Amino acid sequence: MPTTYCLLMKKIARSFYVCFLMACCIVSHAQEKRPNILIILSDDHAQQTISAYGSKLAQTPNIDRIAKEGALFSNSFVTNSICAPSRAVLLTGKYSHINGLKDNSAQRRFDGSQQQIQKLLATANYQSAWIGKWHLQSLPQGFDYWKILPDQGNYYQPDFINMNKDTVRYKGYVTNLISEYSIEWLNKRDASSPFFLVIGEKATHRNWMPAIQDLGAYDDRTFPLPANFFDAYADRKAAAEQDMTISKTMVTNSDLKIRANYSDKGLFERLSPEEKKAYQAYYDKLAKEYDVVKSDSIALAKWKYQRYLKDYLSTAKSLDRNIGRILKYLDSTGLANNTVVIYTSDQGFYMGEHGWFDKRFMYEESLRTPFVIRYPGVIKPGTVADQMIVNLDIAPSLLDFAKVPVPADLQGSSMVPLFGKAPLIKPWRKSLYYHYYEYPEPHRVAPHFGIRTEQYKLIRFYGPHENWELFDIVKDPHEMHNLYKNPQYKSQTQKLTKELQQLAEKYKDTEALQILAHETNQ
Numbered sequence: 001m002p003t004t005y006c007l008l009m010k011k012i013a014r015s016f017y018v019c020f021l022m023a024c025c026i027v028s029h030a031q032e033k034r035p036n037i038l039i040i041l042s043d044d045h046a047q048q049t050i051s052a053y054g055s056k057l058a059q060t061p062n063i064d065r066i067a068k069e070g071a072l073f074s075n076s077f078v079t080n081s082i083c084a085p086s087r088a089v090l091l092t093g094k095y096s097h098i099n100g101l102k103d104n105s106a107q108r109r110f111d112g113s114q115q116q117i118q119k120l121l122a123t124a125n126y127q128s129a130w131i132g133k134w135h136l137q138s139l140p141q142g143f144d145y146w147k148i149l150p151d152q153g154n155y156y157q158p159d160f161i162n163m164n165k166d167t168v169r170y171k172g173y174v175t176n177l178i179s180e181y182s183i184e185w186l187n188k189r190d191a192s193s194p195f196f197l198v199i200g201e202k203a204t205h206r207n208w209m210p211a212i213q214d215l216g217a218y219d220d221r222t223f224p225l226p227a228n229f230f231d232a233y234a235d236r237k238a239a240a241e242q243d244m245t246i247s248k249t250m251v252t253n254s255d256l257k258i259r260a261n262y263s264d265k266g267l268f269e270r271l272s273p274e275e276k277k278a279y280q281a282y283y284d285k286l287a288k289e290y291d292v293v294k295s296d297s298i299a300l301a302k303w304k305y306q307r308y309l310k311d312y313l314s315t316a317k318s319l320d321r322n323i324g325r326i327l328k329y330l331d332s333t334g335l336a337n338n339t340v341v342i343y344t345s346d347q348g349f350y351m352g353e354h355g356w357f358d359k360r361f362m363y364e365e366s367l368r369t370p371f372v373i374r375y376p377g378v379i380k381p382g383t384v385a386d387q388m389i390v391n392l393d394i395a396p397s398l399l400d401f402a403k404v405p406v407p408a409d410l411q412g413s414s415m416v417p418l419f420g421k422a423p424l425i426k427p428w429r430k431s432l433y434y435h436y437y438e439y440p441e442p443h444r445v446a447p448h449f450g451i452r453t454e455q456y457k458l459i460r461f462y463g464p465h466e467n468w469e470l471f472d473i474v475k476d477p478h479e480m481h482n483l484y485k486n487p488q489y490k491s492q493t494q495k496l497t498k499e500l501q502q503l504a505e506k507y508k509d510t511e512a513l514q515i516l517a518h519e520t521n522q
């Protein structure tokens, strides 16, 4: 009996040991397989200015490198083309009407107590940080570390809010500082668990103040004017009413820095005496050019367009250089092989199309946003994916990469199946849903919602301009011809309206559904 008892105990002990070893093996395998995740999220950086997207305006070698070593999404979009709401979509994987942050107003604070990507990743032992532009009014919640710019932040000598809630002013250029603090955190993190880091860039937000070394970087260029620069907005009431044109809205002494006031408080107060000297020396020369064209409205608009592009692209130059710095850090530390790197922007931007700067409209230039992603060994280098992705898809994709279950209330889809390792279980979306809210200030863009398919776009403006717009974006890629009242498109319009209704139902957008219901009852 004792012998049998001993043998039995030995057997049980051995089984436990084997189970223990298996469990260890599973845990270590899972940890080994869990990649680090790094998102570089810029602000207002248009696809039209990125060479990986075919731009001839500028070279962006470091963004291009991510695309070349990974994948470029040629059809990447946002759900609400404006700064703070886009960040809230990234964090929650939910539309603005669900996560609660519909616009940039200071009164509308993001509710950080809700479910967010960093909190979900923490369940798989991820350490998380957000460094740089945040813009959500309420302070970050659920991150192990953060260091953020207050509101929009400053380009020179910016303030950062630290985790002890102190606001401290730092010496330097914002894009360089954000890289420095990101690398500092990467160096000091606990290397035994994977990381999730968002580098929130201020560039290329208005008023486009380049680093001193990049002043005049594009002075030898004359950029081609977009074909629809002098758009008269026929049959597009909301487009006619906006206040975001280069010719009228762009401010000469702040946006274009011509005869800027360097002594008062304001946009230029943070420049050091040496930096002020460099700015004045550069922009004073341009004041003479301005004086030559200022009384001719057409010549002035064209001149402002050139100046806008030069300052914007010069600001983007530092952004791309700093992306290179982060990529080099990943190479030199050996982290590159097990890190998902994403470069994207909070939305697209107008580079003179329709005569505009800024964003907001559901038209292509601001609906689109760059999205390139690298994950060695998983994403085949040089992949170009043409499926329609939206920023809603980022959260579920990251969870998928991290092998964390995706909660059912997330409204996007994981892009991971698109990388070709596994067959698509369900067909990818053929249409996307959009809803923009902020009105009237600052740019008087009427609120609207709509649907975009591979060929058509149907938009319903409401509030000040009850209006429908329909575009054939294959035949009319610049969206100049509103076909809504064209009888030839009647059945197509009916089909799209029905699909728009279905998407509003799917995404639980009650405000849009009420507008559509009211219309049907009339």
Ligand SMILES: [Ca+2]
Binding pocket: 043, 044, 082, 083, 346, 347
């Ligand atoms: Ca933005």
